Each structure stands twice: as structure tokens, then as C-alpha cells.
Amino acid sequence: MKLPGVSEFSWRDVATEARLLLIGIPVFLWTMIPIYHMFLFAISPKEDAFSGKLWPDHPTLHNFEIVFKQQHYFLRDFYVQFWNSVVIAASVGALTLFIATAAAFSISRLKVPGGRMVLNLALFTYFIPAAFLAVPMYRTMGNYGLLNNHWSLILAMVTIASPYAIWVLKQASDKLPVELDEAAVMDGATTLQIFRLVYLPLMMPSLVAIGTYAVLLAWNEYLYAFLLLSNDRELTLPVALGNFLAADDSPWELLMTTGFIYALPPAAVYYAFRRYMVGGLTAGAVKS
Amino acid sequence: MAITLSGDQALPGPPLSSRLTPAQVWGIVLLAPYLLVFLAFVVYPVCYGLWLARAPSNYVALYNDPIFARAAVNTLIFLVIGINIKMLIALFLSGFFAVQRTWIKWLSVIFILPWAVPSIPTILSVRFMLNPEWGMVNHFIFSLTGDDGPNWLNDPTVALSMAIAVHIWKSLPFWTLILITGRLAISHDLFEAAEVDGASWWQKFRFITWPSMQTLYITCTLLSMIWTLGDFNSVYLLTGGGPADLTHVLSTLGIRYLRLDQLSLAMASIVCAMPFVLPLVYFMMKRLSR
Numbered sequence: 001m002k003l004p005g006v007s008e009f010s011w012r013d014v015a016t017e018a019r020l021l022l023i024g025i026p027v028f029l030w031t032m033i034p035i036y037h038m039f040l041f042a043i044s045p046k047e048d049a050f051s052g053k054l055w056p057d058h059p060t061l062h063n064f065e066i067v068f069k070q071q072h073y074f075l076r077d078f079y080v081q082f083w084n085s086v087v088i089a090a091s092v093g094a095l096t097l098f099i100a101t102a103a104a105f106s107i108s109r110l111k112v113p114g115g116r117m118v119l120n121l122a123l124f125t126y127f128i129p130a131a132f133l134a135v136p137m138y139r140t141m142g143n144y145g146l147l148n149n150h151w152s153l154i155l156a157m158v159t160i161a162s163p164y165a166i167w168v169l170k171q172a173s174d175k176l177p178v179e180l181d182e183a184a185v186m187d188g189a190t191t192l193q194i195f196r197l198v199y200l201p202l203m204m205p206s207l208v209a210i211g212t213y214a215v216l217l218a219w220n221e222y223l224y225a226f227l228l229l230s231n232d233r234e235l236t237l238p239v240a241l242g243n244f245l246a247a248d249d250s251p252w253e254l255l256m257t258t259g260f261i262y263a264l265p266p267a268a269v270y271y272a273f274r275r276y277m278v279g280g281l282t283a284g285a286v287k288s
Numbered sequence: 289m290a291i292t293l294s295g296d297q298a299l300p301g302p303p304l305s306s307r308l309t310p311a312q313v314w315g316i317v318l319l320a321p322y323l324l325v326f327l328a329f330v331v332y333p334v335c336y337g338l339w340l341a342r343a344p345s346n347y348v349a350l351y352n353d354p355i356f357a358r359a360a361v362n363t364l365i366f367l368v369i370g371i372n373i374k375m376l377i378a379l380f381l382s383g384f385f386a387v388q389r390t391w392i393k394w395l396s397v398i399f400i401l402p403w404a405v406p407s408i409p410t411i412l413s414v415r416f417m418l419n420p421e422w423g424m425v426n427h428f429i430f431s432l433t434g435d436d437g438p439n440w441l442n443d444p445t446v447a448l449s450m451a452i453a454v455h456i457w458k459s460l461p462f463w464t465l466i467l468i469t470g471r472l473a474i475s476h477d478l479f480e481a482a483e484v485d486g487a488s489w490w491q492k493f494r495f496i497t498w499p500s501m502q503t504l505y506i507t508c509t510l511l512s513m514i515w516t517l518g519d520f521n522s523v524y525l526l527t528g529g530g531p532a533d534l535t536h537v538l539s540t541l542g543i544r545y546l547r548l549d550q551l552s553l554a555m556a557s558i559v560c561a562m563p564f565v566l567p568l569v570y571f572m573m574k575r576l577s578r
Contacts, residue, residue: 129518202332259409
């Protein structure tokens with residue numbers, strides 16, 4: 001505590017503060033440089049962007065105008081692709097929530113026979129890296145005739161998101177008191193009524209966390225989107241961004257502008273739900 | 289704590305062991321959607337993939353493909369060196385972020401950004417920063433030394449190191465966050481007692497922090513290794529596997545074979561990774577499904 005008028009200066013404090021800054025400043029630079037670089041390109045005319053300046057001579061929003069008016073070959077389907085990303089992310093969020101909540105309720109509250117085994121299978125799938133499943137998944141979607149159809153990506157992402165969702169929701173619902181269910185049964189509630197009127201309201205915080213997790217997972221996915229979708233008007237934004245690299249003289253300032261627009265919604269969602277994400281997800285991710 | 293809604297009152301008459309209670313019927317109905325997804329999109333693809341990779345000739349072909357050997361070595365470097373560096377930094381930074389300062393609190397909010405934003409645009413941003421002619425890094429080197437900087441992504445060792453750096457950039461916040469929760473769970477009394485006894489910071493770390501955190505730390509390291517095996521983006525979008533296919537890792541190699549229309553090789557390369565993945569997965573399941 002500093003008292004006014006009393007000098008609290010000590011070399012020891014200065015040394016501690018300096019040491020903290022010596023860590024803090026590199027951490028700040030390390031974190032911000034790639035993001036700042038992206039932002040810098042978004043507000044720079046092409047000549048400035050390629051000249052390696054730390055701030056453009058003539059900052060401009062012209063790049064955003066080009067993107068929003070779709071005035072470039074690579075951007076001719078920008079709105080369609082943005083919309084595809086939104087629809088796919090929202091569908092994955094909704095479907096994952098539906099499947100995982102039902103499964104968690106069934107395993108945790110109804111003690112369905114074999115529930116433990118299903119949970120272990122789900123956990124097993126969660127740990128196998130998704131990139132390893134990509135090749136067989138691609139062929140499978142071909143066999144099902146779903147390639148180049150949004151459903152292929154939605155179903156693939158639901159498959160990837162569900163195991164973790166089920167596991168987290170199961171952990172959360174194990175913590176709800178048994179007496180609630182018992183009391184509801186005494187009052188003559190049916191199983192579905194318990195699910196709807198008792199279980200869902202109590203699970204809300206975990207459901208928000210899991211819904212956000214699934215939506216962000218789908219929004220950010222590149223590999224599956226790039227394997228499963230190929231028509232320009234069916235692509236999601238990340239694949240469209242990757243396709244910028246196809247040209248030798250890629251318009252990097254437009255690529256970075258589009259990337260910046262694409263990165264904003266998930267960052268906003270993340271910060272808005274940070275409270276839930278940190279509590280609900282990190283605790284679930286690694287239970288020591 | 290066994291919870292069953294299958295109360296006897298639901299069934300008139302003596303309970304029949306051969307009959308399911310309504311609650312159990314609902315249990316099966318509610319579990320069915322996931323089971324269907326699991327069968328259609330996990331079991332079937334895995335079996336189909338194994339069937340495609342069944343011929344021994346695939347494995348001979350892989351063995352003779354120098355790119356496969358190189359990818360396996362790269363993956364090992366990525367996991368053994370990359371992950372350990374990342375986790376050590378995360379352990380160190382978790383101590384830094386546990387210090388009570390207003391500016392450190394704000395920094396921790398910014399520090400999460402790489403984890404919160406999608407990886408594609410940021411990886412591409414790094415890719416351009418490393419561009420030998422127009423990238424910011426070489427402009428900076430030129431203005432400092434007057435010499436041209438290296439051609440970063442044209443040397444396999446440097447390019448792979450950069451892919452590892454991008455991976456660390458992206459996932460460091462997540463692991464730091466988890467280690468911070470582990471650190472905050474340690475009782476503060478222990479540190480106060482150590483302070484009274486005049487312990488140095490190393491002694492505090494060695495005898496208080498590390499013993500309380502080692503299980504968490506090792507779990508995190510193993511989990512990060514499993515997940516990093518599937519890190520496709522960091523390599524594919526930064527180097528594209530190049531130069532000359534020398535920076536592939538196992539997760540990008542499968543896609544490379546797929547693009548060359550060698551589907552059975554793609555599957556076989558994934559099957560080859562399984563002896564390393566499955567023990568790790570088994571270990572993690574043991575730890576988490578208690």
C-alpha cells in the first residue's frame with residue numbers, strides 16, 4: 001500500500017518490476033505481431049503493404065470496400081462463402097448440442113445400459129487426431145454421395161465435436177443433485193418432462209459453453225472443408241482464403257482484409273463467452 | 289452416485305427383468321442419434337480405411353518412399369522438441385501470469401488472442417512476413433544490417449522450425465491457461481511458510497510448485513503431443529510441405545498421397561502412426577475416465 005507523501009521507493013521493487021516487464025514486453029510483441037501484420041495489410045494500399053513499413057503512409061479502408069463490393073476475382077463469392085460459413089457453423093452447433101445433450105442425459109441421468117462403453121468410445125474418438133480421420137472420411141462421404149454438399153461438412157464436424165461435448169456435458173450433469181430427479185418422479189413427471197423442465201435449465205451454462213465450442217470449431221475448420229467442398233459457391237471462408245495462394249501474384253492485402261473480417265466474429269464470440277469457456281472447457285479438457 | 293429414474297412405480301405388477309423400463313427405453317432413444325453418427329462416420333470410415341490399407345505392398349511402398357521417412361522424422365522433431373519447448377514456456381508463463389498486477393491481467397486478455405482467432409489468416413500472415421523479398425522480417429533485417437535476410441521457407445530445417453513456431457504461437461495460450469489454473473490451485477500458505485523459512489524462488493518451485501503440478505504438466509504434455517500429431521494447418525498453410533516435400537508431417541502426408549491419388553498409401557501412412565498414437569490415447573483415457 002502506498003501512502004501519500006511517503007516515499008516507497010526501493011531498488012528491489014524496481015528490479016522486480018523490470019524483470020516482469022522483461023518478460024511482459026516480449027510476450028506482448030510475440031502475441032501481437034502476426035495479428036498486427038494482418039491488420040496492417042488490411043489498412044494499407046498494396047504499395048505500402050509490400051514495402052515493409054510499420055505504419056502505412058496513407059492508411060485506407062479501400063481494401064474493405066473492395067471486399068464488401070466483391071470487386072476482385074478471388075472475392076466474387078465473398079457473401080455466399082461468408083453465409084456458408086455461418087450456416088455450417090450454426091448447424092454444427094445446433095446438431096452437436098442436440099446429439100450430445102441427449103446422449104449425456106441418457107448416460108448420466110437415465111443410466112442407460114452400455115452408456116459407460118459409449119462414453120469410452122466417444123472419448124477414444126476425441127483423442128484420435130481429426131486429421132487422421134480426414135482421408136477415410138473423405139472417401140466415406142464420397143460413398144454416401146455427400147461430397148460437395150454442405151451436409152458432408154456439417155456431419156463431419158458434428159462427428160468431431162460430439163465426443164468432447166458428450167464428455168463435458170456428462171461430467172456436468174453428474175454434478176446435478178439426484179434429489180431433483182427423484183422429486184420430479186414423485187410429482188409424476190415423465191422422463192421427457194424431466195429432460196425439458198429440470199435438466200435443460202440446470203445445464204444452461206455448460207450448454208452455452210459446448211454450443212460455442214462447436215460453433216467455433218466448425219467456423220475455424222480448414223482441412224475438412226477443403227477436402228469435402230470444392231465448388232466456389234459452396235466453399236467456406238477459410239478454404240476461400242487458402243485458395244488465394246493459387247495465384248503467383250496473390251492480392252495479399254485483400255487476403256489479409258478478408259482474413260481479418262473472418263477472424264472478427266470468433267474472436268468476439270470467444271471474448272463474450274470467455275467466462276463460460278474458461279470455466280467449462282479448460283476444467284474439462286484436463287482434469288488432473 | 290447411482291441415479292435411476294427406473295422406479296418400480298413406473299411399472300404395474302412385479303418388475304420383469306426381460307422388460308425395459310420406460311426410462312431405459314428413453315435412454316436408448318436419446319443415445320441413438322450419437323450412436324448413428326458414430327457408426328456412420330467413425331466406425332464405417334475406419335473399417336473402410338483399414339480395408340483399403342490392407343495390402344502389405346502399401347507398407348513396402350511407404351518404406352521405400354524417402355518422403356515418408358522424412359515426414360516421420362519431422363513429426364518426431366515436431367513432437368519431441370516443439371511440444372517440450374512449448375510446455376516449458378507455458379509452465380514459465382503460468383508463473384508470470386499468476387503475479388498480481390493490473391497490467392499483467394490486461395496482458396493475459398491479449399495473450400489469449402492467438403487461441404481465440406482462427407488459425408488460417410494468422411498463419412498466412414506469418415507466411416507473408418517470412419517472404420524473402422517483401423516480408424516484414426527481411427525488411428527489418430535489411431534496415432538493421434544492410435544485408436538480405438535468409439529465404440526462410442526455402443530451407444527445410446528453417447521452414448520446419450517456423451512451422452513449429454507457428455504451432456507454438458497458436459496453442460501456447462491454451463496450455464498456459466490450463467497451467468495457470470493448476471498453479472492457482474496450490475495453497476498459498478505453503479508459499480508463505482517457504483517465504484518465512486527464506487526459500488529461494490528455485491526452492492519454492494522445486495519443492496512446492498513442481499510437486500503439485502507435475503501430474504497436470506505431464507498430462508498436458510501427452511495430450512498436446514496427441515493433438516499436435518493432427519496439426520495439419522501449421523505445416524500445410526505455412527510451407528505446403530515444401531521445399532521439395534521435405535517438411536511434411538504425418539498429418540499432411542496423408543493429404544499429399546490423397547492428392548496424388550494414392551489413397552491406399554494415404555491410409556497406410558495413417559495406420560503406421562497408430563502404434564505411437566494408440567498407447568498415448570490409452571494412457572489418456574485411463575487418466576480421464578476415472
